Amino acid sequence: MKRSGFTLIELLVVIAIIAILAAILFPVFAQARESARQTTCVSNDNQVSKAVLMYVQDYDETFPIQNYRPCTAANCNWPNQSWPMLVQPYTKNWQTFRCPSDPNATDAGLSFRPSDDRPVANDNERIFAWATRANRGYNSQYLSPAVIFPGTGDAIVGTQMARVQASGSTILFLDSIWDRLGGAPKGGGNWALDPPCRYTRVNNVTVDTFPLPAGISGFYWFGGWNPFSPQAWNVFGGVWPFHMGGNKGNDTFRRRNESNATVAFLDGHVKAMRIDQIANGCNVSNGWGGVIYDRDLYLWDLE
Numbered sequence: 232m233k234r235s236g237f238t239l240i241e242l243l244v245v246i247a248i249i250a251i252l253a254a255i256l257f258p259v260f261a262q263a264r265e266s267a268r269q270t271t272c273v274s275n276d277n278q279v280s281k282a283v284l285m286y287v288q289d290y291d292e293t294f295p296i297q298n299y300r301p302c303t304a305a306n307c308n309w310p311n312q313s314w315p316m317l318v319q320p321y322t323k324n325w326q327t328f329r330c331p332s333d334p335n336a337t338d339a340g341l342s343f344r345p346s347d348d349r350p351v352a353n354d355n356e357r358i359f360a361w362a363t364r365a366n367r368g369y370n371s372q373y374l375s376p377a378v379i380f381p382g383t384g385d386a387i388v389g390t391q392m393a394r395v396q397a398s399g400s401t402i403l404f405l406d407s408i409w410d411r412l413g414g415a416p417k418g419g420g421n422w423a424l425d426p427p428c429r430y431t432r433v434n435n436v437t438v439d440t441f442p443l444p445a446g447i448s449g450f451y452w453f454g455g456w457n458p459f460s461p462q463a464w465n466v467f468g469g470v471w472p473f474h475m476g477g478n479k480g481n482d483t484f485r486r487r488n489e490s491n492a493t494v495a496f497l498d499g500h501v502k503a504m505r506i507d508q509i510a511n512g513c514n515v516s517n518g519w520g521g522v523i524y525d526r527d528l529y530l531w532d533l534e
Contacts, residue, residue: 268331269474272406272493273501275327279367280403280495282321292392297371297423301385307363308346309355313422314369315362328365330406330493332473333416336366341419348418366420367495368407368469372452373426373533396534398497405509406492408471410464416471425468426531427456428513431523440523440532458515467506474503494530 286295295314300306302313315328322328329336341364342351351357369375377387395401409418429452430437456468472490491503512528514521523529 269491269493269503271331272474273503275329275331276367276404276493276495276501277499278322278324278327279315279318280499280501282318283403284499285321286318287392290389293389294374294392296387296389297369297375297377298387301377301387302345302363302423305346308344309359312359313362314371314375315365315367315422316358319362325361328362328367328420330366330420330473333366333408333420335409335416335419343418363422364409364419365422366406366408366473367404368421368424369404370402370426370531371423372429373401373531374403390533394533395497399500400530401497401533402509402530403495403497405494405504406471406473407469408464411462414462416473420471421469423453424470425453425455425465426513427468427510427515428521428523428529428531429455430521431526437522456510456515456521467509470506470509472506496530 295317345363407421408416472492474491512525
């Protein structure tokens with residue numbers, strides 16, 4: 232009897248076809264999976280933004296303070312508290328404060344003291360660490376600035392909702408990172424972020440746009456955006472485009488206009504945006520904040 236079978240060339244052709252199909256389909260599967268994560272992140276942001284708005288209604292139309300005390304290295308630990316701890320009772324879930332595309336956003340990955348990066352010692356420290364390393368970066372400079380009053384020291388104030396002129400185009404919070412290691416995100420998220428610009432030009436005079444109370448002697452500023460330091464944790468002021476390829480690390484600065492961060496606004500709506508869209512209306516400069524050239528396009532101030 233004559234037996235038929237595959238020749239070596241036929242086998243190699245089949246293997247090559249399978250390899251080509253895999254090369255085509257695997258990126259599609261990965262993109263679909265990342266799209267699902269982004270959808271989950273948008274859903275989480277929706278829940279947290281609604282929780283913030285409920286808090287505002289319950290507390291005299293005032294936004295939650297970013298911390299009880301300015302969170303410097305010396306006191307960025309329990310018994311200090313940060314704004315997610317004030318809002319979490321409305322969501323009753325810490326998962327909503329995390330981005331599913333952040334590989335570090337787990338109970339174990341976030342359980343390190345913000346003050347010195349040591350493992351937490353008790354449940355109070357753990358909750359503070361989870362809140363402070365949340366991926367929901369608060370627009371704190373406009374909604375809850377940390378200020379210095381002469382003679383009385385530091386204070387943190389919440390902005391009144393009445394001061395907001397355009398809630399649908401003012402950022403509430405967005406995706407964030409805590410730190411970076413070799414370019415890749417490290418340590419979870421960051422509860423409070425700097426805007427890309429802090430000045431505007433009025434009649435050829437540079438004016439500070441922060442809504443600070445009268446009679447203060449200064450305020451805390453955490454360094455702004457550092458767009459010319461692509462490996463820095465605050466290259467985008469702590470904002471991080473986790474979605475659609477942005478969590479790969481080293482190439483993210485090159486891909487900043489391709490990847491997305493989820494952004495929640497003061498009217499409660501949420502959408503995914505690129506870094507260039509988040510900094511719209513602003514000429515970003517290194518470190519201390521650039522100048523706003525169009526306040527109608529700028530998404531961080533209260534106008």
